[in-house]
Amino acid sequence: MNPTILFALLMILAVVFLMAMFAKLFRKAGPHEAIIVYGFRGTRVVKGHGTVIFPMVETWHGLSLELMSFDVAPKQDLYTRQGVAVTVEAVAQIKVKSDPESILTAAEQFLTKPPDEREGLIRLVMEGHLRGIIGQLTVEEIVKQPEMVGDRMRSTCADDMNKMGLEVISFTIKEVRDKNEYITNMGRPDVARIKRDADVAGAEASRDTAIKQALAARDAAVARAQADQERVLAEALSQTKQAEAQRDLEVKKAEYLQTVKKQQAQADKAYEIQTNVMQQSVTAEQVTIQQVQKEHEVKVQEAEIQRRERELTATVLKQAEFERKRIETLAEAEKARLMMEAEGKAAAIRAQGEAEAEIIFKKGDAEARAMNVKAEAYQEFNQAAIVDKLITAMPDVVRALASPLANVDKITVVSTGNGDAAGLNKITGDLTKMAAQIPALFETLSGMPLQELLSKVRLIGDKSPKPEAKAKGAAE
Numbered sequence: 463m464n465p466t467i468l469f470a471l472l473m474i475l476a477v478v479f480l481m482a483m484f485a486k487l488f489r490k491a492g493p494h495e496a497i498i499v500y501g502f503r504g505t506r507v508v509k510g511h512g513t514v515i516f517p518m519v520e521t522w523h524g525l526s527l528e529l530m531s532f533d534v535a536p537k538q539d540l541y542t543r544q545g546v547a548v549t550v551e552a553v554a555q556i557k558v559k560s561d562p563e564s565i566l567t568a569a570e571q572f573l574t575k576p577p578d579e580r581e582g583l584i585r586l587v588m589e590g591h592l593r594g595i596i597g598q599l600t601v602e603e604i605v606k607q608p609e610m611v612g613d614r615m616r617s618t619c620a621d622d623m624n625k626m627g628l629e630v631i632s633f634t635i636k637e638v639r640d641k642n643e644y645i646t647n648m649g650r651p652d653v654a655r656i657k658r659d660a661d662v663a664g665a666e667a668s669r670d671t672a673i674k675q676a677l678a679a680r681d682a683a684v685a686r687a688q689a690d691q692e693r694v695l696a697e698a699l700s701q702t703k704q705a706e707a708q709r710d711l712e713v714k715k716a717e718y719l720q721t722v723k724k725q726q727a728q729a730d731k732a733y734e735i736q737t738n739v740m741q742q743s744v745t746a747e748q749v750t751i752q753q754v755q756k757e758h759e760v761k762v763q764e765a766e767i768q769r770r771e772r773e774l775t776a777t778v779l780k781q782a783e784f785e786r787k788r789i790e791t792l793a794e795a796e797k798a799r800l801m802m803e804a805e806g807k808a809a810a811i812r813a814q815g816e817a818e819a820e821i822i823f824k825k826g827d828a829e830a831r832a833m834n835v836k837a838e839a840y841q842e843f844n845q846a847a848i849v850d851k852l853i854t855a856m857p858d859v860v861r862a863l864a865s866p867l868a869n870v871d872k873i874t875v876v877s878t879g880n881g882d883a884a885g886l887n888k889i890t891g892d893l894t895k896m897a898a899q900i901p902a903l904f905e906t907l908s909g910m911p912l913q914e915l916l917s918k919v920r921l922i923g924d925k926s927p928k929p930e931a932k933a934k935g936a937a938e
Contacts, residue, residue, distance in 0.1 A: 487514050487515055487516065487517065488512055488513070488514050488515075489508070489512055489513060489514075489515050489522055490511070490512035491508045491509050491510060491511065491512065491524075493510065494526065494527055494528050495509075495524050495525060495526050495527055495528075496508065496509040496524070496525045496527055496558075496565045497509070497513065497522050497523070497524055497525075498522060498523050498524075498525055498565070498566070498569045498573060499513060499515060499520060499521075499522045500520070500521065500522075501515075501516070501519050501520030501521060502516075502519045502520065503520065505566070507562045507565050507566060507569075508522075509527075509560070509562070509565065523569070523573055523574075525558065525565060525568060525569050525572075525573060526558070527557060527558050527560065527565075528557065529555050529556075529557045529631060530555070530556050530557060530581065530584075531553060531554070531555045532553075532554060532556075532581045532584070532585060533551065533552070533553055533554075533585075533636075534551075534552040534553070534554050534585060534588045534589055534592060534633075535549075535550070535551040535552070536549075536550070536589045536592065536593065539641075540592070540593050540596040540597070541596070541597060542596055542597065542599060542600055542601050542604065543597060543598060543599055543600050544600050544601060546601050546640060546642070546644050547640060547641065547642075548596065548601060548604065548638055548639065548640045548644075548645075549637075549638070549639045549640070550592065550596060550604070550635060550637070550638050551635070551636045551637045551638075552592065552615075552633060552634060552635045552636055553632075553633075553634050553636055554584075554588055554615075554630065554632070554633050554634075555630070555631040555632045555633075556584060556623070556628050556629065556630055556631065557628065557629060557631060558627055558628055558629075559627055559628065559629050563627075564624075564627035564628075564629075565627060566627070567625070567626065567627030568626060568627030568628060569627075570627075571583075571626050571627065572626075584626075584628070587619065587622050587623075587626075588615070588619060588633075591615060591618045591619050591622070592615060594618070595611060595614050595615060595618060596611075599611070601638075601640070601644055601645060601648065602648065604635070604638055605638055605645060605648070608634070608635040611633075611635055612632065612633040612634055612635065615630070615633040616630045616632075616633055619633075731825060734825070735824045735825050735828050736807075738825070738828040738829065739802075739828050739831075740802055740803060742828065742831050743798075743799070743802040744799065744802075747795055747798060747799065751791070751795060754791060758787075859900050
């Protein structure tokens with residue numbers, strides 16, 4: 463083997479050996495402990511790092527810095543300021559302080575002692591201070607203020623713990639007992655008061671619940687009433703709208719029917735007016751025809767002699783001439799009638815859009831014209847015609863007076879035999895008397911005595927003055 467390689471291997475082995483020796487001599491302190499090193503370099507505390515311990519000239523011991531928890535429960539009874547014997551059980555958490563002086567102090571006190579012995583020493587100190595603190599307090603303070611007892615323990619034990627390099631992290635009382643049931647009886651007034659308060663609170667809660675339920679029921683009833691009222695108002699409003707719509711519909715229907723009836727009435731009135739106008743025209747034409755016939759009759763009477771004289775030579779000619787004139791007269795009358803009918807139809811179409819007042823006016827005008835035509839026609843009546851009218855109307859009047867007797871099925875006549883005024887003669891006599899009162903009835907209806915009316919009638923043969931004579935007489 464090459465000497466160089468061998469030398470290198472030896473050097474590596476030497477380094478490894480030295481490193482192993484150094485690692486064996488190096489000690490590290492964890493975060494939960496402290497290393498107490500003592501020897502030729504004196505006593506020192508290694509905490510949070512490591513150090514080399516030289517063998518044979520130095521040695522080391524570890525000191526735990528962890529929290530120590532143990533029970534503090536004196537076996538003897540502890541007497542309070544009231545003289546009441548109580549048994550107290552507590553839990554204490556104690557640890558070594560982290561500063562080097564406290565660590566060295568704790569190392570002097572407990573480094574070579576086992577944990578049980580170390581906790582026994584600490585417990586004795588704690589129990590002694592607890593006894594003194596309990597003797598200064600009452601049972602009520604101990605039971606009701608355990609934090610205050612813990613605070614006093616920490617403050618009281620602080621000096622003694624510092625002398626041992628320790629500190630009290632916490633002190634908590636777990637239980638306080640007594641043999642005479644003082645604590646139990648002490649809580650009874652509070653229990654009774656609490657129970658009473660609970661009963662009162664329950665009653666008040668029940669009362670408040672009942673009140674709130676009543677208020678809620680009242681609010682619900684009010685809300686339901688308001689909802690019902692709003693519903694009724696909405697229904698009433700809807701019914702009102704429906705009634706108004708129905709009313710408007712009925713009004714429109716009535717207006718439409720009124721318009722239709724009005725137009726129908728206007729058409730009927732126009733038709734009636736046109737009928738009256740046509741009747742008036744026909745009556746006028748009839749009067750004219752009668753006048754023409756009378757004039758022709760006069761001419762015929764005047765020409766009768768000449769006709770007879772020329773009867774053999776001119777019978778056919780005169781007859782043809784007369785027939786021609788008659789046919790022309792009838793044609794003119796027919797033509798006039800057709801024209802009047804055409805005018806009447808045109809006027810009926812125009813009159814459909816006219817107002818009721820114009821219809822009434824036209825009707826009155828037509829009636830006035832008809833009355834004028836009738837008056838003119840009546841002026842042509844002579845005495846015989848008036849008498850004929852009265853006489854021909856008399857049977858109708860007598861028939862109307864006797865019509866009630868036609869409805870009688872059977873008449874029983876009881877006669878006493880006193881002359882002609884008895885029995886059936888009485889009935890016929892009464893009818894005769896009623897018929898005799900007809901002239902008086904005419905006078906009452908016409909407002910003019912019958913004798914005066916007859917005196918104004920022209921005698922037979924009298925003629926009404928010609929239009930030219932009327933105009934001349936008016937001019938004179």
